[in-house]
Amino acid sequence: xxxxxxxxxxxxxxxxxxxQEHQDHKKIEHSVVEKKLHAKKHHVMPRLTYSWxxxxxxPSAPPPLTGKQMGVIETIGIxxxxxxxxxxxxxxxxxxxxxxxxxxxxxxxxxxxxxKEKNKVPAGIVHHRHIVQKIRAWGFNxxxxxxxxxxNEGDRIRLVIKNxxxxxxxxxxxxxxxxxxxxxxxxxxxxVIMPGQTRxxxxxxxxxxxxxxxxxxxxMKLTSYGLTGAIIIHPKKYEYKVDKxxxxxxxxxxxxxxxxxxxxxxxxxxxxxxxxxSAPSIPTITVNQGDRVRIRLxxxxxxxxxxxxxxxxxxxxxxxGGPIPKSAQWPGNTVDVPPGGSRDVEFIAWNPxxxxxxxxxxxxxxxxxxxxxMGVMSHGGMFTIVNVIPKDPxxxxxxxxxxxxxxxxRDFSYDKKExxx
Ligand SMILES: [Cu+2]
Numbered sequence: 001x002x003x004x005x006x007x008x009x010x011x012x013x014x015x016x017x018x019x020q021e022h023q024d025h026k027k028i029e030h031s032v033v034e035k036k037l038h039a040k041k042h043h044v045m046p047r048l049t050y051s052w053x054x055x056x057x058x059p060s061a062p063p064p065l066t067g068k069q070m071g072v073i074e075t076i077g078i079x080x081x082x083x084x085x086x087x088x089x090x091x092x093x094x095x096x097x098x099x100x101x102x103x104x105x106x107x108x109x110x111x112x113x114x115x116k117e118k119n120k121v122p123a124g125i126v127h128h129r130h131i132v133q134k135i136r137a138w139g140f141n142x143x144x145x146x147x148x149x150x151x152n153e154g155d156r157i158r159l160v161i162k163n164x165x166x167x168x169x170x171x172x173x174x175x176x177x178x179x180x181x182x183x184x185x186x187x188x189x190x191x192v193i194m195p196g197q198t199r200x201x202x203x204x205x206x207x208x209x210x211x212x213x214x215x216x217x218x219x220m221k222l223t224s225y226g227l228t229g230a231i232i233i234h235p236k237k238y239e240y241k242v243d244k245x246x247x248x249x250x251x252x253x254x255x256x257x258x259x260x261x262x263x264x265x266x267x268x269x270x271x272x273x274x275x276x277x278s279a280p281s282i283p284t285i286t287v288n289q290g291d292r293v294r295i296r297l298x299x300x301x302x303x304x305x306x307x308x309x310x311x312x313x314x315x316x317x318x319x320x321g322g323p324i325p326k327s328a329q330w331p332g333n334t335v336d337v338p339p340g341g342s343r344d345v346e347f348i349a350w351n352p353x354x355x356x357x358x359x360x361x362x363x364x365x366x367x368x369x370x371x372x373x374m375g376v377m378s379h380g381g382m383f384t385i386v387n388v389i390p391k392d393p394x395x396x397x398x399x400x401x402x403x404x405x406x407x408x409x410r411d412f413s414y415d416k417k418e419x420x421x
Contacts, residue, residue, distance in 0.1 A: 052098050052136055052166075052261065053098035053165075053166060054098075054164070054165065054166035054195050054196075056195075056196075057164050057165075057166075057195055057196055059095070059097040059098060059164045060095060060097075060162070060164065062095055062097070062141035062142040063093035063094075063095060063141060068082055068083050068084070068085070069081070069082045069083075069150070070150040070151075070152075070234075071150075072150065072234065072245055073148055073150050073230075073232050073245050073246070073247055073296075074244070074245065074246050074247070075145075075147070075148040075230065075246070075247045075248075075249075075275060076246060076247075076248065076274070076275055076282070076283040076284075076285060076384075077274075077275045077276065077277050077282065077283050078143055078145060078146075078147055078148065078275050078276070079143075079147060080147060080148060080150070081094075081141070081146075081147035081148060081149060081150075083149075083157075086158065088156060089156045089157065089158050089202065090151060090155055090156070090157045090158070091157075091158045091160060092149050092157065092158070092159050092160065093141075093160045093162070094140045094141060094146060094147075094159055094160065094161050094162070094171070094213075094229070095140065095141055095161075095162045095164055096138065096139075096140055096161065096162065096163050096164060096165050096169055096171075096215070096227060097138070097139060097140070097141075097142065097164045097165070098136070098137075098138055098164070098165065099136075099137055099138065099139040099142055099143065099144065099226070100134055100135070100136050100137075100260070101134065101135055101137060101139065101143060101144060101276055102132070102133070102134050102277075102281070103133045103134070103135055103253070103271055103273055103276065103277060103278045103281070104131055104132060104133050104277070104278050104279075104280065104281045104367065104380070105132060105281050106130045106131065106132040107130070107280075107281070108130075108280065109279065109280030109281070109282075109284075109385075110283055110284050111284045111354065111384070111385040111387065112280070114284070114354055114385070114387060115354070121378070126378045131367055131368065131380075133255065133271065133278070133367070133368070134260055135226075135253060135255060135260055135261075135262060135271075136260040136261050136262075137225050137226035137262065138165055138215070138222065138225040138226050138227050139226050139227065140227065140228075140229055143276060144225075144226030144227070144228070144251070144276050145226070145228045145229045145230065145249040145251070145275060145276060145300070146213075146227070146228065146229030147229060148229060148230040148231075148232055148247055149213070149229065149230065149231045149232070150232045150234075151205060151231070151232070151233055151234070152205070152233065152234045152236075153205055153206070153207065153208040153233055153234065153235050153236050154204070154205060154206075154236065155204070155205050155233075156202070156203070156204045156205075157202070157203065157204075157205065158200050158201065158202040159171065159173075159200065159201040159202075159213070160198060160199075160200050161193060161198065161199055161200070161201065162197075162198040163193040163194065163195055163196065163197055163198070164195070164196070165195060166195055167195065167217075167218065167221075167222075168186065168187075168192035168193065168194055168195070168217050168218075169186065169192065169193045169215055169217055169222065169227075170184045170185065170186025170187070170190065170192050170193060170215070170216045170217040171184045171193075171201065171213055171214070171215060171216060171227075172184030172185070172213065172214055172215075172216035173201065173203070173211065173213050173231060174211055174212045174213065174214060174320070174340070175207075175209070175210075175211040175212070175320045175321070175342070176203065176205070176207065176211050176231070177206060177207060178203040178204075179203065182201045182202060182203045184201070184213075184216040185216065186216055186217035187217060192217050205233050207233060207322050208233045208234060208235035208236070208322055208323060209233055209235075209318050209319075209320070209321065209322035209323060209342070209344070210230065210232060210233075210247070210296040210297075210298060210318060210320065210342040210343075210344055211230075211231040211232075211233060211320065211342070212228060212229060212230050212231055212249070212298050212300070212342065213228065213229050213230075213231055214227055214228040214229075214300060215227030215228070220264065221264055223300060224262065224264045225262065225264065226251070226276070228249060228251075228298075228300045229249070230247045230249060230296070230298055232245075232247060232296065235323060239317070239323075239326065240292055240346075240413075241292065242292050242293070242294045242346065243287075243288075243291040243292050243293065244287050244291050244292075244293050244294070245293075245294045245295075245296065246285055246293070246294070246295045246296065247275075247295075247296045247298070248274045248275055248295065248296070248297050248298070249274070249275055249276075249298045249299075249300055250272075250273070250274065250297065250298065250299045250300065250301055250305050250307075250337060250359075250382065251272075251273045251276065251300050251301050252269035252271065252272050252273070252301040252302070252303060252364070253269060253270070253271040253272075253273070254266045254267070254268055254269050254270060254271075255270065255271055255368075257368070267302060269301075269302075269303070270367075270368050270369040271367060271368065271381070272301075272305075272359065272364040272365075272380075272381035272382045273381075273382070274382055274384060278367050278380050278381050278382070279358075279365070279367075279378075279379045279380045279381060279382070279383035279384060280378070280379070280380070282382075282383065282384040283384070284384060284385050284386075284387050285357060285384060285385070285386045285387065286387045286389065287349045287386065287387070287388055287389070288349070288388070288389050288391070289349060289350065289351075289352050289388055289389060289390050289391045289414070290348065290349065290350065290391065290414040290415055291348070291349045292346065292347075292348055292349075292413070293346065293347055293348075293349050293386075294317070294344055294345070294346045295314075295344070295345050295346075296318070296342060296343075296344045297335065297337045297342060297343045297344075297345070298337075298341075298342045299337040299338060299339050299340065299341055299342070300339075300340075301339060302339055303339065303361070304336050304337060304338050304339065305336070305337050305359045305361065305364065305382065306334050306335070306336045306337075306359065306360040306361065307334065307335055307336075307337060307343075307357070307358070307359055307360070307382070308333060308334040308356075308357075308358060308359070308360040309333055309345075309347075309355060309356070309357045309386060310333075310355040310356045310357075311351045311353065311355045311388075312333065312347045312348075312349065312350070312351055312355065313331050313332070313333055313347065313407065313408065314331070314332060314333060314335075314345040314346060314347035315329045315330065315331055315332075315345065315346050315347070315410055316329055316330045316332060316335055316343060316344070316345055317329055317344045317345065317346045318342070318343070318344030319341065319342060319343060319344075320340070320341045320342040323344075326410065329410060331408065332345075334360055348407075348412055348413060348414050349386070349388045350388075350400055350407065350412075350414045351388060352388045352389065352390035352391075352397075353387075353388055353390075354385050354386075354387055355385065355386045355387075355388065356383070356385065357383075357384050357385065357386045358379070358381075358382055358383040358384070359381065359382035359383075364381045364382050365379050365380060365381045365382060365383045366379075366380045366381055367380030367381060368380075400412070400414065
């Protein structure tokens with residue numbers, strides 16, 4: 001083609017493209033003006049669809065937590081959820097609401113009083129021990145994570161979900177085998193729950209284990225904002241009698257200094273929580289020497305968390321798929337919990353004292369990353385203490401092997417032999 005003609009053609013094409021763009025731009029401008037006029041006429045401020053709460057919905061008081069409760073599981077820092085019976089159905093009420101919650105409240109850790117005076121770090125050495133951080137999040141019944149639903153294998157349950165958020169919602173029962181339209185696949189296998197609406201999910205539990213519920217329709221936003229909680233299904237029969245059981249949900253947050261709102265699109269997390277609290281505000285896990293203890297860990301974050309405990313060997317006895325058969329259970333003291341997974345560990349608390357229990361990704365045991373290079377900081381993030389209260393505080397420390405007991409055996413029971421099968 002003649003070079004000159006080609007240049008003219010290209011120039012002409014450019015001019016018409018420019019004219020077209022200019023026209024489109026004018027159209028867009030016009031529609032914005034129209035919307036503004038419309039808003040003015042009806043005295044409604046134009047608002048973003050991204051918002052924390054819904055000005056048209058006044059969040060109700062959370063439903064009472066004092067109904068019937070099994071009370072076996074302790075979800076440290078989170079109140080238990082009661083249920084009502086409707087025939088043979090256990091009914092649990094969950095209100096999805098905008099909330100404000102302290103991750104750290106600036107107070108001393110509750111284990112502070114257990115530390116011997118001579119072991120305490122001199123005043124002035126450690127800074128930022130009492131940092132305060134609040135978040136604006138979305139939770140169930142006033143907290144993130146929401147309350148734990150505690151039920152038995154074979155139960156039929158109903159979750160009454162009220163949506164008091166500014167956005168559509170569906171709630172997924174994670175790890176449970178149930179009918180498609182009860183699973184929480186909003187917009188696919190079921191309609192979404194619109195703001196202000198309530199819907200029931202109902203199903204029978206044919207499994208046991210550590211499951212959980214979480215917001216599903218806009219999965220990233222709903223869960224990153226905190227919409228989750230545990231569903232603990234006790235098996236028809238435990239392998240061993242368990243004395244104490246705890247649930248810990250792992251979450252992580254990106255909160256810029258001076259902010260309350262989690263940044264949902266960054267993965268550079270700087271706050272790490274057990275049940276919605278960072279150290280030093282995570283409650284102590286308190287057990288008695290000789291107790292068989294089960295800790296159920298749920299990971300609702302985007303990273304894996306290798307959770308580690310001092311002074312004891314535990315057995316991995318369950319995953320999000322339910323109990324692990326005895327022949328396949330693993331000994332260990334660090335368990336890696338994957339995103340979207342749960343891990344149950346069980347141990348005999350034979351060793352008295354204050355034992356660290358924390359994530360072993362060391363960036364996850366500090367608060368607000370930016371502070372660290374500036375000085376000495378005590379533990380933050382995913383860190384707490386397992387306090388094993390001795391039977392006899394004056395007894396000399398002795399490893400059970402010296403008494404001929406096999407600590408490495410899954411059947412090890414300290415001095416509670418008569419209670420195991
Ligand atoms: Cu971690």
